[in-house]
Amino acid sequence: METTSTPTHCPYCALQCGMNLSPTPEGGVEVTERVDFPVNRGALCGKGRTAPAVLSSGVRLTSPLVRSGGTLVPATWDEALDRIAGELGAIRAVHGPDALGVFGGGGLTNEKAYTLGKFARVVLGTSQIDYNGRFCMSSAAAGGIKAFGLDRGLPFPLEDIPKTGCVILVGSNLAETMPPALRFFTELRENGGTLIVVDPRRTRTAEQADLHLMPRPGTDLALALGLLHLVVAEGRVDEEYVRERTSGWEEARAAAMAHWPEHVERITGVSVPQLREAVRMFCEPEAAMVLTARGPEQQSKGTDTVGAWINLCLATGRAGRPLSGYGCLTGQGNGQGGREHGQKADQLPGYRKLDDPAARRHVAEVWGVDPDSLPGPGRSAYELLDALGTDIRSLLLMASNPVVSAPRAAHIEERLKSLDFLAVCDVVLSETAALADVVLPVTQWAEETGTMTSLEGRVLLRQRAITPPEGVRSDLEVMHELAARLGVEKGFPTDPEEVFEELRRASAGGPADYSGITYRRLVEENGVFWPCPAPATPTTPTAPTASAVDDDGEDAGLDVFPEDPARDEAGPAQPGAVLPGTVHPGTPRLFLDRFATDDGRARFVPVSHRPAAEEPDEEYPVFLTTGRVVAQYQSGAQTRRVDELNAAAPGPFVELHPRLAARLGAAEGDPLAVVSRRGRAVAPARITTGIRPDTVFMPFHWPGEGRANTLTNPALDPTSRMPEFKVCAVRVEAVER
Numbered sequence: 001m002e003t004t005s006t007p008t009h010c011p012y013c014a015l016q017c018g019m020n021l022s023p024t025p026e027g028g029v030e031v032t033e034r035v036d037f038p039v040n041r042g043a044l045c046g047k048g049r050t051a052p053a054v055l056s057s058g059v060r061l062t063s064p065l066v067r068s069g070g071t072l073v074p075a076t077w078d079e080a081l082d083r084i085a086g087e088l089g090a091i092r093a094v095h096g097p098d099a100l101g102v103f104g105g106g107g108l109t110n111e112k113a114y115t116l117g118k119f120a121r122v123v124l125g126t127s128q129i130d131y132n133g134r135f136c137m138s139s140a141a142a143g144g145i146k147a148f149g150l151d152r153g154l155p156f157p158l159e160d161i162p163k164t165g166c167v168i169l170v171g172s173n174l175a176e177t178m179p180p181a182l183r184f185f186t187e188l189r190e191n192g193g194t195l196i197v198v199d200p201r202r203t204r205t206a207e208q209a210d211l212h213l214m215p216r217p218g219t220d221l222a223l224a225l226g227l228l229h230l231v232v233a234e235g236r237v238d239e240e241y242v243r244e245r246t247s248g249w250e251e252a253r254a255a256a257m258a259h260w261p262e263h264v265e266r267i268t269g270v271s272v273p274q275l276r277e278a279v280r281m282f283c284e285p286e287a288a289m290v291l292t293a294r295g296p297e298q299q300s301k302g303t304d305t306v307g308a309w310i311n312l313c314l315a316t317g318r319a320g321r322p323l324s325g326y327g328c329l330t331g332q333g334n335g336q337g338g339r340e341h342g343q344k345a346d347q348l349p350g351y352r353k354l355d356d357p358a359a360r361r362h363v364a365e366v367w368g369v370d371p372d373s374l375p376g377p378g379r380s381a382y383e384l385l386d387a388l389g390t391d392i393r394s395l396l397l398m399a400s401n402p403v404v405s406a407p408r409a410a411h412i413e414e415r416l417k418s419l420d421f422l423a424v425c426d427v428v429l430s431e432t433a434a435l436a437d438v439v440l441p442v443t444q445w446a447e448e449t450g451t452m453t454s455l456e457g458r459v460l461l462r463q464r465a466i467t468p469p470e471g472v473r474s475d476l477e478v479m480h481e482l483a484a485r486l487g488v489e490k491g492f493p494t495d496p497e498e499v500f501e502e503l504r505r506a507s508a509g510g511p512a513d514y515s516g517i518t519y520r521r522l523v524e525e526n527g528v529f530w531p532c533p534a535p536a537t538p539t540t541p542t543a544p545t546a547s548a549v550d551d552d553g554e555d556a557g558l559d560v561f562p563e564d565p566a567r568d569e570a571g572p573a574q575p576g577a578v579l580p581g582t583v584h585p586g587t588p589r590l591f592l593d594r595f596a597t598d599d600g601r602a603r604f605v606p607v608s609h610r611p612a613a614e615e616p617d618e619e620y621p622v623f624l625t626t627g628r629v630v631a632q633y634q635s636g637a638q639t640r641r642v643d644e645l646n647a648a649a650p651g652p653f654v655e656l657h658p659r660l661a662a663r664l665g666a667a668e669g670d671p672l673a674v675v676s677r678r679g680r681a682v683a684p685a686r687i688t689t690g691i692r693p694d695t696v697f698m699p700f701h702w703p704g705e706g707r708a709n710t711l712t713n714p715a716l717d718p719t720s721r722m723p724e725f726k727v728c729a730v731r732v733e734a735v736e737r
C-alpha cells in the first residue's frame, strides 16, 4: 500500500476538481483538500467527497462474470477474455467486421479512449464505434467547428469569468451540476458584472441571476434570434469587428431580422421587455460571454441553436477577444478529451477526421498499419444502439450505462437483449452490465493513472493513489489481452504513459495537438491547455495560434524541461511551429489573433427557428424536460451505491407547477404517471412554483418505473446526431395509490 497523500482529480464531472487522496489505516482511502488546483481551490461537491465509497469491495465488482445457464457467474480472467475473443472472432468470421459494435464513454481517460478507437479500427476492423458524448455535447462541438473551425468547450479558463461584464448562461444548472464553479459567477457579480440565466425552471443557478428568462423548452433558437434582431434594431452591431473578423454576416442578419421580437415572444413565452433588458445587459459592458450547457444543446436543433448564440456573440464583437467569447460547459469527466482521440464514429486522434486522406495516412503511420485498412466513419451513438441485433451482432461496451441513460430506453434495452453477444467493462454491475454475457471488472480513478481533459481544455494527470484489489484489471489491460487473443500482439501497451507517448505522436499536427505535453509537465504545471505542439512539429494551416503568454504575462512553461524528449521529435520546421529549444506553454486562450478557419475569420451561420420534433398536442399536452440533481451522477451506476448521496436524493420525481398539480388533483408526494409516445413512467410529485406551468421535469438518474428515458424522444439533430433529451410531449395522470 502506498502511504503518502497523492494529488489527483475527481472521478466524476468535467470540472475535474483537484483533491488529495490519503490511504487510511483500514486499507481504504480518504479525500482531503487540495487547495493548489485553481479551478476548485479545495472545494468539492458531495459526489466528489464521497467518491471513495465506490472503491470498496462490497460495492464494486472484483471478479469477471460469465453468463452460464442464464445467470452471471464468477469466472477467471482467462475464461472471460477467451470467451469474448472467441465470440467476437466467430461473429466477425460469419457476418464481417461491421457486425462488431463498440461503445465508449466520456468518462474514460484519454489513454483509454485513444486505445478503444484504435482497438476498434485495428484489431476488430469495424467502423461501428461511437460513445456517449454524442448524448452530451456533440451539438456544441458541431456548432463550434462550424463557426470557429475548432471545438474546445471553453476557449478561455474559468478564471476569466469573474472579470467579464455579463454572462448569459443558457440551460446550465451548474449550481447543481458543477457546484464549485458557482464561485466564478458569484465573483462576477461581486465585481459588478451581471448574470443572465435562460432556463424553463427557476433552478438554484437561476436564483443567482440578475435576470432569469424562462422560455418554453426547445425554443432557445428563437430566443437567440430575437436577441440578435434587437441588437441590429438598436444599432448595437460591432460593425468593425464584423468586417475584420467574420464572414457570412448578411445572411445571418437577414435570418435574424425575420424573427420579430413580438413573434419571438409568442414562440418562447419570454416578453419583449425582458428580451430588451437582456440585450442591454449583454451589450453595455466592454466584454461579455455566452455559455451553453445541455438545455439548449440536447435538442434536435441543438447545432443550429448553438450557432444562433454564437451569431449573437459575433455580431456584438464578443468572441476571440479578451474576457469575451462563446463557450460550452462540457459535462463528463473527460468529455473534452473523450471527443478528441478517436472513439467517435467519424474521428481519428488529435481531433482529425476519419475521412481525411492525410489524417488517415498520419495516424496509420503511427499505428504501423496500411491507411487503406482503416474503416470509414460509422453510425452515431443512438443509431448504433438502435441497430443492435440487426446488422450489429455484438457489442463491446466501456463506461456507459445506456439502459438508464439512452433516449427511448425501453427500446434500447430490447436491442441490447437481442444481441448475439454483449461484453461490458465496468467497475460496478450497472443495469447494462447485468444484461451482458461477459462482465469485466476494471480499475477506477484512484487505482490507475491517466490523463483527463477538463471543460477548460486543460489536460490533467489523474494519478494512482492506491493499489487496486485482487481480481480487477485496467481497461488498457483488457484491450491488450483481447488484441493478443485476436492476433494483434503489439501496439496495445498497458502502461498509460506509454499510451500517452503514442497519443502525442498521433495527435501531432492535428487540431487537438497534445504533442508538447508530457506527464511530467502535467504534474509540475498543474495541467496544460491544448493545443500544445511539440517543438518543430509541423502544424496544419488551420491550427489556431497560441497566445504565448499566460494570464500573468509571463512566458510560463518556456524552457522548463531542457531535456524534454518532445524536442527530439524533429520534423521540418514550419511557420507557426514552436522554435526548437523551447517548450510550448499551452493555450489557455484561443482565437485572440485569428479563428481556426482557413481565412482566420469566424463564420456566421444563417439559422432560422423550427419547432421541436414533438410539440404538445391534445393527447400529450405538456412538455417534458429532463436533467440532473446535485447528489446523483448520470445513470447513477456509481452514485446510487453511496449511502450519503441516496439519503440526499433517494429517487426520481416529477417536478410540476401548483396549477398543473391542482388540475390533476395531485398533492406533494402523490404518484404521477407521465406518459409519452414511447412509454410510461411513474414517480412522486414534487410541486414548485419554480417551473413553467406547461412543463414537467424529471431527473434521469434512476432505472425502473421512474426511468425518465422511458419517455424521451430519440429525434436526432441532423448534424450532431444528438438526441432530443430536453423536449418531448407527455400526458401527466394521477395514479391510484
Ligand SMILES: Nc1nc2c(c(=O)[nH]1)N[C@H]1C(S)=C(S)[C@@H](COP(=O)(O)OP(=O)(O)OC[C@H]3O[C@@H](n4cnc5c(=O)[nH]c(N)nc54)[C@H](O)[C@@H]3O)O[C@H]1N2
Binding pocket: 013, 014, 136, 170, 171, 172, 173, 174, 176, 177, 178, 198, 199, 200, 201, 203, 216, 217, 218, 219, 220, 293, 294, 295, 296, 330, 331, 332, 333, 625, 626, 627, 628, 629, 630, 631, 632, 633, 634, 635, 697, 726, 727
Ligand atoms: N450532480 C450532477 N452533476 C453533473 C452530472 C450529473 O449527472 N449529476 N453530469 C455531468 C454531465 S455529463 C453533464 S453533461 C453536465 C450537465 O450539466 P447541465 O447542463 O447543467 O445539466 P442538466 O440538468 O442536464 O440541464 C441544465 C438545465 O437545462 C434546463 N433545460 C431544460 N430544457 C431546456 C430548454 O429547452 N432550454 C434551456 N435553456 N434550458 C433547458 C433544465 O431545466 C436544467 O436546469 O453535468 C455534469 N455534472
Ligand SMILES: Nc1nc2c(c(=O)[nH]1)N[C@H]1C(S)=C(S)[C@@H](COP(=O)(O)OP(=O)(O)OC[C@H]3O[C@@H](n4cnc5c(=O)[nH]c(N)nc54)[C@H](O)[C@@H]3O)O[C@H]1N2
Binding pocket: 105, 106, 107, 108, 109, 132, 133, 135, 136, 137, 294, 298, 331, 332, 397, 398, 399, 400, 401, 402, 404, 405, 406, 407, 425, 426, 427, 428, 430, 442, 443, 444, 445, 475, 626, 627, 628, 633, 634, 635, 636, 637, 638, 700, 708, 709, 712, 725
Ligand atoms: N433523459 C436524459 N438522459 C440523458 C441526459 C439528460 O440530460 N437527460 N444526459 C445525457 C448525458 S449528457 C450523458 S453524458 C449520458 C451519460 O450516461 P452514461 O453514458 O450512462 O454515463 P454514466 O452513468 O456515467 O456511465 C458510466 C458507466 O461507466 C462506469 N465507469 C466509470 N469509470 C469507468 C472506467 O474507467 N472504465 C469503465 N470501463 N467503466 C467505467 C460507471 O460505473 C458507469 O456504469 O446520459 C445522457 N442521458
Ligand code: SF4
Binding pocket: 010, 011, 012, 013, 014, 015, 016, 017, 040, 043, 044, 045, 046, 047, 048, 049, 177, 178, 179, 180
Ligand atoms: S463538481 Fe464535479 S469534479 Fe468537482 S467534486 Fe463535484 S463531481 Fe467532482
Ligand SMILES: [Mo]
Binding pocket: 135, 136, 137, 331, 332
Ligand atoms: Mo453529459
